[in-house]
Amino acid sequence: MDKNKTYYIKKSTKNYRAAQPTQTGFSSPATHYSEPRIDLNDELVKNASATFYVRVVDESFSDFGINEKDVLIIDKSLTPKNKQLIIANQDEAFKIIKIGTKIETEFHVWGVITYVIKHAL
Amino acid sequence: MIALVDCNSFYASCELVFRPDLQDRPVVVLSNNDGCIIAANKQAKALAHIPMFQPVFKIKKLLDDNNVVCFSSNYTLYSDMSRRVMDTLKIFSNVIEEYSIDESFLSLSHYNNDELDFIAHKIKDTIYKNTGIPVGVGIAETKSLSKMANKFAKKHLENNNVYVVSTEEKRKHLLQNSKVKDIWGVGKKHTIRIEKTGCKTALDFANMDVAWVRKQMTVIGERLWRELNNLPCLEMVTLAKSKKGIGTAKSFGYKLTDYGLIEEACSYYVSEIADLLRQQKSAAKQIQVFLTTNYYSELDKKYNNSIVVTLDSPTNSTIKLTQEALKALKQIYKPNFRYKKVGVNLLQLISEDQIQLNLFHTENKITGKRVSKVIDVLNSKFGKNKVKLATVGNREKQWALIKEQRSPRYTTQWNELMTISKNFK
Numbered sequence: 001m002d003k004n005k006t007y008y009i010k011k012s013t014k015n016y017r018a019a020q021p022t023q024t025g026f027s028s029p030a031t032h033y034s035e036p037r038i039d040l041n042d043e044l045v046k047n048a049s050a051t052f053y054v055r056v057v058d059e060s061f062s063d064f065g066i067n068e069k070d071v072l073i074i075d076k077s078l079t080p081k082n083k084q085l086i087i088a089n090q091d092e093a094f095k096i097i098k099i100g101t102k103i104e105t106e107f108h109v110w111g112v113i114t115y116v117i118k119h120a121l
Numbered sequence: 122m123i124a125l126v127d128c129n130s131f132y133a134s135c136e137l138v139f140r141p142d143l144q145d146r147p148v149v150v151l152s153n154n155d156g157c158i159i160a161a162n163k164q165a166k167a168l169a170h171i172p173m174f175q176p177v178f179k180i181k182k183l184l185d186d187n188n189v190v191c192f193s194s195n196y197t198l199y200s201d202m203s204r205r206v207m208d209t210l211k212i213f214s215n216v217i218e219e220y221s222i223d224e225s226f227l228s229l230s231h232y233n234n235d236e237l238d239f240i241a242h243k244i245k246d247t248i249y250k251n252t253g254i255p256v257g258v259g260i261a262e263t264k265s266l267s268k269m270a271n272k273f274a275k276k277h278l279e280n281n282n283v284y285v286v287s288t289e290e291k292r293k294h295l296l297q298n299s300k301v302k303d304i305w306g307v308g309k310k311h312t313i314r315i316e317k318t319g320c321k322t323a324l325d326f327a328n329m330d331v332a333w334v335r336k337q338m339t340v341i342g343e344r345l346w347r348e349l350n351n352l353p354c355l356e357m358v359t360l361a362k363s364k365k366g367i368g369t370a371k372s373f374g375y376k377l378t379d380y381g382l383i384e385e386a387c388s389y390y391v392s393e394i395a396d397l398l399r400q401q402k403s404a405a406k407q408i409q410v411f412l413t414t415n416y417y418s419e420l421d422k423k424y425n426n427s428i429v430v431t432l433d434s435p436t437n438s439t440i441k442l443t444q445e446a447l448k449a450l451k452q453i454y455k456p457n458f459r460y461k462k463v464g465v466n467l468l469q470l471i472s473e474d475q476i477q478l479n480l481f482h483t484e485n486k487i488t489g490k491r492v493s494k495v496i497d498v499l500n501s502k503f504g505k506n507k508v509k510l511a512t513v514g515n516r517e518k519q520w521a522l523i524k525e526q527r528s529p530r531y532t533t534q535w536n537e538l539m540t541i542s543k544n545f546k
Contacts, residue, residue: 049208052249053538060543077251087541092142094541
């Protein structure tokens, strides 16, 4: 075991078993092919206990393509890499910062933005 | 080895995760109804001249003068943050005893002793990074020692919130520098008794004659003595015990004289605790109802009374329990008092499947199992109290407690998310 890495204890995997047939006549030809529907929680949230959601309430961050009413998915467990967007705590306020760009003032990483849920209506 | 991981000023820390702008200010969290202070961060604790255990209205001016930030308690948030901390701990061990909302014992027997210092820091850093909650870690051979190590780590800043009792010297150092009253589970009475024999430190106690300990403090004291001497006696408890009593009593938001409103509050509390009762698959033999006026008020006439009803057969039906509670309430209610609080306790709990019906019992369709079950299923699907008894009414706003300064439920409500903007405050 690599000491510097953290490991999660594996939970039971998804149930891929075919659903009980509901057709009363012919059995479904899809019986052995059915799969569970896509679940966004599984796809977008890799570490649920470190994931937080933040809502953007004005146009201050439109330079990053992030607009009013968008919701950010943030994973605090990640260590930010170059060019990634983070939420940072700077001068006692939350900011969005792109790692790698020149920043004058000191900041603390609050979490890494993993996905942006756009408000499209 | 066993670790005790304990969150630092947990409730205040939860608030600060989402309000880093308050990081350097004194922050306190108030109890239900904003009655008194139940948590304070380091900066608030440093204000030693404020009597933190006084009712808030008495120290309100002092708090304001010192620029203290007050939050009403937001248990929804604290419970979710606690869940996050506990889940993150699972990275390090799969034997975890959740001791309370903010502390857990972890079995670390799968690590070598020379790894433990590293692991202790790793636990602290990972929890802080993933959840934003600062924790202290104490590691030792026994639960009692790890609890003391944790306390010691937090008290002496040079330890950086981590203390690992990995050697005999470190055990002695810990015990030498802890007082008798700091030993986990030693109360005031025993502290006096032990100190009378000339013991000053926890180490003196650990070096005492075990025969004396057993005679004066029974087997419980002996267990403690052994634990301090590196002999594990307390096992990890990984399954929650069923509670032996369940109760709730929250102050009203306003002083109430109207019987109807008190009745509605009482019904509401019964439905809350009956739900808990069914969740743990228990039934109650007795129900207690109490009613009280403001203890602190010098203006109001004081009155309090309580009544215990033994049910004809144990039950966990909301309907049956509400009927009995309201009958009891009627008996103790006196008009013309300004009431502050009504409370309900369920006593003498037994397992649901141990219910012995009395000789003349016939299964009642209304108070039977099925109705409760349907209510539970509907409420778990559509939200708390969507289906309720009519006695609960819908005037909750007129009696429910006031949470004036409650923070948003950032992690459980989609419309209360943390927000970010240019002018964040």
